[in-house]
Amino acid sequence: MPERIPKEILDKFPCYTPLKAPADLSAERQLEMYRKIHLIREFDTKVRDLWMANAIYGLAHAYVGAEAIAVGACEALRPDDCITSTHRGHGHTIAKGADVNKMMAELFGKYQGYNRGKGGSMHIADVEHGMLGATGIVGSGMPLAVGAAMAADVLENGRVALCFHGDGGTNQGVWHESINMAAAWNLPVVFLIENNQLAIATEIGRVSRETDLHKRAVGYGIPGIQVDGFNPFTVYEAVKEAAKRARGGQGPTLIEARILRLLGHFVADDQWYRDLAAVEPFWQLEPIPRMRRYLLESGMADAEQVDAIEAQAKAEIAEAVRYASEDCTEPPIETLYEDLYAAGEILK
Ligand SMILES: Cc1ncc(C[n+]2csc(CCOP(=O)(O)OP(=O)(O)O)c2C)c(N)n1
Incomplete structure (x- = not known):
């Protein structure tokens, strides 16, 4: 049965694409994608509550509503491919296979965290x-x-690097220089x-x-494609094609996964600057009910x-909170100056 998205939303979101899994995604892989989408949603929903309760340190930016992008993209990558992330990175990290307890x-x-409790x-x-x-x-x-x-190119290991970034990042000088x-140099990057x-x-x-x-891709002589970023399958297909090009020596691709930010910029943003009534209908596009x-x-x-799957995601995140708050320990003071500089050899 086709999805029924009201016309008023479709007019405002022209790149909407109905969900249809590509033939190479087995039922098992689709369910795994659904599991990761839930895990990200549950993680960032819990993080918001914890932040409000003053239980965690630093600032946090929720990936709620954007889960289809990270999950669709990482499903199309090889496990040994690399990604880079942003300030809104929990979704990318979980989609690439990280351990939610350590996150x-x-x-x-806590010292048992990915950055030994010193990064946040x-x-x-x-x-x-x-x-990365x-x-x-x-x-x-x-x-x-x-x-x-570049490292993948020099080492000829067939790896691809994918850079997740926001629209805000696209007006940084380094964005243009990098692309x-x-x-x-025809590098294997997406x-x-x-x-x-x-x-x-x-x-x-x-x-x-x-x-x-x-459309900016034209200026760099590379392909550019826009997809429905609320749809994990359209993102998957675009990244799969881009990774294939990159691995085949055809260089970079620019993908624009279009969504609307459904929540505030950071967990406690009251969004004084926008009309929340206009955002409300877009919740019908977010990936969880659609998928x-x-x-x-x-x-x-x-x-x-x-x-x-939904119950398991809740249980896994509840356990991660219990683990982090009860089983883990503060970083010892003598580790204060550790991990500031890389010690070892870089190329393997
Ligand atoms: C170089 C730099 N300039 C400004 C900021 C302040 N800042 C933090 S997040 C942000 C917006 C980023 O927007 P976007 O890249 O679209 O990502 P989104 O938050 O929408 O996911 C800005 C300007 C920063 N962190 N770094």
Whole structure:
């Protein structure tokens, strides 16, 4: 049965694409994508509550509503491919396969966290899974991804680097420099703009006359494509094609995954700058209810299976909070100056 999205939303969101899984995604993989989408949603919903309760340190930016981008993209990558992230990085990190216990421990400032409790939300890195790091500096993942792609090129290991970044990042000088260099040197990298149409309180149209950001690809001589970023399958297909090109020696691709930011910029943003009534209808586009309906109606899963996935995500995050708050410990004072500089050899 086709999805029924009201016309008033479709008029405002022309890149809407109904869910339809590509033939190469088995039922098992689709369910795994649904599981990760739930895990991200549950993680960031809990983080917001914890932040409000003053239980975690630093600032946090929710990936709620954007889950289809990270999950669709990472499903199309190889486990040994690399990603770079942003200040809104929990979704990317979970989608790449990170351990939610270690992520939560990091937010609690505990020694068992990914950065030994010294990084927090905006610095989580999980190099083992190819997640090279979140960053609080807008646009700074771009050169890191280009560097990872250069390494893959030199080492001829067939890896691809993918850079997640926001529309706000696309007006940083380093954004242009990175894409230009990657294009000129034909590097195996995928640039993925999460165009949620806002940078804190600034609408993209106020800072870019052309708001279809994928069109900028023309200026670098690389392909550019825009997809429905609320749809994990359209993102998957775009990244799969881009990764294939990159691995085949055809260089970078610019993908614009279009969504609307459904929540505030950070967890306690009251969004004084926008009309929340205009945002409300867009909740009908977010991936969870759409994907649940799709899985049931396409016969990929029954209600018991999807209910179990949802319950398991809740239990996993509840356990992560318990682990981080009860089992983990503060970083010992003598470790204060550890992990400031890389000690070892870089190329392997
Ligand atoms: C270089 C730099 N300039 C400004 C900021 C302040 N800042 C933090 S997040 C943000 C907006 C980023 O918007 P976007 O890249 O679209 O990502 P989104 O928050 O929408 O996911 C800004 C301007 C920063 N962190 N780094």
